[in-house]
Amino acid sequence: MPELPEVETIIRSLSSKLIGLEGSSFNFFFPGLLKNNDQDILQKLKGKKVIHLRRRGKWILIDFENNLSLVCHLKMTGQLLFIPSERPLDKHTHFILSFKDSRYELRFRDVRKFGSISCYPTPEVLKFLNLGPEPLRVSFSHFRKLFQGRRGRLKNLLLNQSFLAGIGNIYADEILFEAKLHPGLPVSLLEEEEFLRLWKAIRFILRMAIEYRGTSIRDFRDAEGQEGDFRNRLRVYGKESELCSRCGEEIERLRKGGRSSFFCPQCQVEKNRGID
DNA sequence: ATTCGGACCTGAAAGC
DNA sequence: TGCTTTCAGGTCCGAA
DSSP states (O other): OOOHHHHHHHHHHHHHHHTTOBEEEEEESSGGGBOSSOTHHHHTTTTOBEEEEEEETTEEEEEETTSEEEEEEOTTTEEEEEEETTSOOOTTEEEEEEETTOSEEEEEEETTOOOEEEEEEGGGHHHHHOOOOOTTTOOHHHHHHHTTTOOSBHHHHHHOTTTSSSOOHHHHHHHHHHTTOOTTOBGGGOOHHHHHHHHHHHHHHHHHHHHTTOBOSSSOOOTTSOOOBGGGGOSSTTOTTSBOTTTOOBOEEEEETTEEEEEOTTTTOOSOSSOO
């Protein structure tokens, strides 16, 4: 579910509430949620305060004062909710972290159980993740260098988290539409001016999506359970057979191994450049 | 070296 | 109506 803008939205709505709170107890209802750890390490979070929340790509990092960090990935349907403890549990709540002197608690909810939580020493956390640069922080010249030695199709590269961290299926399609580039374009054929268009489109789309607090199509909710509004701004994702808002052509859908790409066949193809 | 399909899960929606 | 199939904001792994 959540890509960079959704995770950023969660972080923003959660930071001010969590920072300064002291962990008091935790509870796993689905032990498989905890990856690469046993529950013993979490005991060390009891009595420790949250000092910082961070996003890295699609990962959520919660740093505690004793140099340990909770590392969460929401995958497709995960939700991180900060809600009153008296709110009834449902069968998809897999983890609860409670805090001293707070009537709110942090709940990890995940219908499909793909999500994960683990705990690492703060200084080592980022090494495990093996992520490319942040799309909103990378300079154009750095961005341009990332393509050196890269092959394959443009959309595949945008989805590769070790290339750039945080872009998923929705925003890859929206970015490519904004940049007027075909998802299947071999990256070796990109022209100089197109790299700049792509870099600008990434910034434009992701910033706007953050401003609208993410895209809620099915499951995404922020930490308070609120939906994001970017759904209304989508121009190609999920819009097969609708008319392109730029040229009026019908939006097409390509399927590859269970995943779909939506694009405008008129706006997003120029010349024959290896696109089938 | 890339790309594709399947696996991990559940439930909503579409298809028949 | 009810049963079956398809599909989903992610990522990993192994086979073509």
